[in-house]
Structure formats: structure tokens, C-alpha cells
Amino acid sequence: MSGHLGELFVKVCEVIIADRRIQAVLFDFDGTLADTAADLGNAMNSVLHAHGRVPLPLSTLRPHTSQGARGMIKASFGYGVDHADYAALKNEFLAVYEKTLLAHTRLFDGMQDVLDLLSAKHIAWGIITNKHSRFSIPIMQGLALGEQVLVCGDTTAHAKPHPEPLLYAAAKLGVAPECCAYVGDAGTDMQAAQAAGMLAIAAAWGFIPPGDSVDSWPFDLCCATPTELGTLLTSLKSNSLP
Numbered sequence: 001m002s003g004h005l006g007e008l009f010v011k012v013c014e015v016i017i018a019d020r021r022i023q024a025v026l027f028d029f030d031g032t033l034a035d036t037a038a039d040l041g042n043a044m045n046s047v048l049h050a051h052g053r054v055p056l057p058l059s060t061l062r063p064h065t066s067q068g069a070r071g072m073i074k075a076s077f078g079y080g081v082d083h084a085d086y087a088a089l090k091n092e093f094l095a096v097y098e099k100t101l102l103a104h105t106r107l108f109d110g111m112q113d114v115l116d117l118l119s120a121k122h123i124a125w126g127i128i129t130n131k132h133s134r135f136s137i138p139i140m141q142g143l144a145l146g147e148q149v150l151v152c153g154d155t156t157a158h159a160k161p162h163p164e165p166l167l168y169a170a171a172k173l174g175v176a177p178e179c180c181a182y183v184g185d186a187g188t189d190m191q192a193a194q195a196a197g198m199l200a201i202a203a204a205w206g207f208i209p210p211g212d213s214v215d216s217w218p219f220d221l222c223c224a225t226p227t228e229l230g231t232l233l234t235s236l237k238s239n240s241l242p
Contacts, residue, residue, distance in 0.1 A: 028184035031206030110226035
């Protein structure tokens with residue numbers, strides 16, 4: 001955004017954030033904080049090759065990565081979760097992926113600046129992902145992000161879009177849900193945020209599958225880039241949360 005439209009956007013966002021008294025910012029991981037598409041895509045192509053199928057361009061697989069194994073298998077083999085071969089393919093895919101979790105995975109450009117801003121303002125932040133701890137913990141350790149809470153797909157009884165993982169994170173931080181913002185690149189992220197009573201911020205730079213649209217998500221605010229998110233979060237007041 002630029003000119004008066006951009007200025008208006010920022011002012012409206014500042015009012016919303018001030019009204020919500022945001023004290024903590026929580027993030028989805030794949031497609032929001034980090035670009036994990038190459039590692040996931042390469043793992044899927046290894047499985048395709050093992051089954052005598054032609055590997056797919058990473059650009060074809062990329063939009064499906066936020067949906068995890070379910071989305072990748074559907075995009076690659078055309079199989080849904082009810083297919084007889086789905087479970088075996090899922091296990092095979094995850095076993096391959098586990099060996100190359102950090103080969104290419106990196107934060108999106110501008111996202112480190114966002115995390116540095118939160119740290120400078122003493123704003124608590126954490127990660128809530130549907131990726132299981134088997135994968136999430138080694139990745140977080142490898143990236144050394146310094147998150148104050150990590151909620152994985154197997155941390156709570158329910159995964160997103162259920163609000164339980166978000167409420168669990170807020171409780172761990174000691175922050176009321178209504179004083180938290182959740183940033184994610186899927187409609188299910190926004191559903192979870194609103195169900196938890198958090199400010200829902202859509203990450204429009206993420207992995208959005210064909211047929212889906214950010215405009216159809218129930219968000220409160222939407223940012224096109226991590227840099228725009230950083231601009232939005234500059235309006236947060238500093239606090240002294242641990």
C-alpha cells in the first residue's frame with residue numbers, strides 16, 4: 001500500500017491494536033514465519049520417484065504445503081485420507097521429510113525484523129503449528145528462534161482450527177486470549193484465532209492452495225508481506241512480560 005490509502009490502513013490498524021491492548025503475538029509456522037516449501041516438496045518428490053512417478057515442480061507443490069502431508073499427497077497422488085494407500089504414503093513421506101527438515105527451511109524475508117521488533121518491545125511471542133513435535137522441535141532448535149512458547153500438533157488434544165492450542169499458548173504466556181494476536185496463512189488459522197477470542201491477522205504471503213482466497217477468511221487484519229506486518233506491529237506498546 002502507498003500514499004493516503006497506506007496511511008489510512010496503518011491508522012486503522014493502530015486503533016484496532018490499541019483497542020485490543022495486544023500483549024502477545026503468536027504465529028503459525030509453515031507459510032507464516034518460515035518458508036518450508038522446498039524441504040517438504042523435495043521430500044514429496046522423493047516419494048514420487050520411489051513409486052515410479054514423475055516429480056513435480058516445487059512451484060506446483062508449494063501452495064499445498066500448509067496442509068501438511070494431507071495436502072501434499074492429494075496434490076501429488078490425488079489420494080484423499082480415505083484412500084487405501086494414504087496411510088502408508090503419509091508414513092513414507094514423513095520419514096523422508098524428517099531427514100531433511102532444515103536443508104532449505106528459512107524465515108521469510110523481513111520476518112526476523114518482526115521478531116526483533118517484538119523482542120525490543122518486550123512483547124511475548126510464540127508459535128502454534130499443526131506440525132507434530134517430532135518435526136517442530138528439531139526445526140525450532142536448528143533455527144534458534146527464541147520463541148517463548150511452542151505448541152505443536154500433538155501438544156493438545158485438538159489441533160487448529162480448534163481454539164485449544166491457541167488458548168493453551170495464551171495460558172502458558174500468562175496473557176488473556178483477547179490480548180493476543182494470532183498470525184497465520186490459512187482460513188483455519190483465522191477460524192482458530194476468532195474462536196479463541198484473539199485478533200486474527202492473515203498472512204497473505206503464505207502458502208495458499210488453488211481455489212482458496214484470503215478474502216474468504218474470517219480475519220480482522222490482513223498483511224501482504226512480513227514488512228507490512230512489522231509496520232503494523234510498530235504501534236504495539238512495549239510491555240515487561242517475561
